[in-house]
Amino acid sequence: MWGCVRPSDLKPWLAALVLTGAAAFAATAGADPRPQRVVSINLCTDQLALMLADPGQLISVSKLAQDPSSSSMADLARAYPTNGSGAEEVYLLKPDLVLGGTFTSPATVSMLENLGIRVELFAPARSLADVPKRLKQMGKALGQEDKAATMIATFETDLATLSAAPEHRPRAALYYVNSYSVGDHTLAGDILRAGGFDNVAAEAGLRQGGTLALEQLILLDPDVIIEGRDYPGQARAEEVLHHPALHALSGTRVAGTVTDRDWICGTPLVLSAVRNIRDLRLSLEAAQ
Structure with a gap:
């Protein structure tokens, strides 16, 4: 249902690159302090x-x-060589900067740093407010502060336009394989709230991620259940998503699936x- 990023979604960011790229290049012609051989080993x-x-x-x-199931920019990424995120492989690329996540293998990070390679680690985004922070951090790491500032301004304007403060907030559950759900203190929970829903997982005491038993979900009786996507070969873990009880809830709509690439x-x-x-x-609202 929601598996594709429309070309229009990318236009503001591509426009930002065009507007700031030429000026940034001119300003740094000659001795450029920016890293010139950057390797990323983390999806985000x-x-x-x-x-x-x-x-x-x-x-x-x-x-x-x-991987189009995981990456919102898979098409653009196909123009780049890929790596398996291993220290030895990355070292052979002769990078002057490696970009990773705070959950990147500590052994990998340590080995690269011991070899004299700069490693910049990024924490996972826990809220929509973290998006400008990650852009700012990346802009600084790459020496692209002007581009980052332009994107941050565009993002904040667009988010303010999209964010809803409806008079009535329907109650929703994000429900994944293995009865997993997330609370308000997560990026997915914040997306849900920005779209105008209250999160029933928060009512159940989940602040971050955790198990929300099917029986508990039924008792919470949300207005809508938004399911996680299926993973081939994980039939037992997926059973809960196809349980007839979910579709038998009175007044509850089971709607579409969460596409990982748009949410993580x-x-x-x-x-x-x-x-x-x-x-x-x-x-x-229109159906009521």
Whole structure:
């Protein structure tokens, strides 16, 4: 249902690159202090770097960057060589900067740093407010502060336009394989709230991520259940998503699926998820 990022979603960010790229290049002609051989080994840093790096500055992205089920920028990432995120492989690329996540293998980070390679680590985004922070951090790491500032301004304007403060907030549950759900103190929970829903997982005491038993979900009786996507080969874990009890709830609508790529990384493209959630809420209102 929500598996594609529309070309229009990318236009503001591509426009920002065009507007600031030429000026930034002219300002730094000659001795450029920016890193020139950047390697990303994390899905989320892949996408931030793809947005902000100058042509030729980013030389490799992680393999996940080209996976359309995980990456919002898979098409663009296919123009780049990929890496398996291992220290030895990355070292052979002769990078002057490696971009990773705070959950990147400590052994990998330590080995690269011991070899004299600068490593910049990015924490996962826990809220929509973290998106500008990650853009700012990436802009500083790449020496692309002007591009980052332009994107931050565009993101904040677009988010303010999309964010809803409806008179009535329907109650929703995000429900994944293995009965997993998330509370308000997560990026997904914040997307849900920005789209105009209250999160029933928060009513159940979940602040971050955790198990929400099917029986508990039924008792919470949300207005809508938004399911996580299926994973091939995980039949037992997925059974809960196909349980007849979910579809037998009186007055509850089971709507679409969450596409991981729109929800898991703190980039401006999370606006696609906010827009989809807002449209879902509007469709519920129209049906009443």
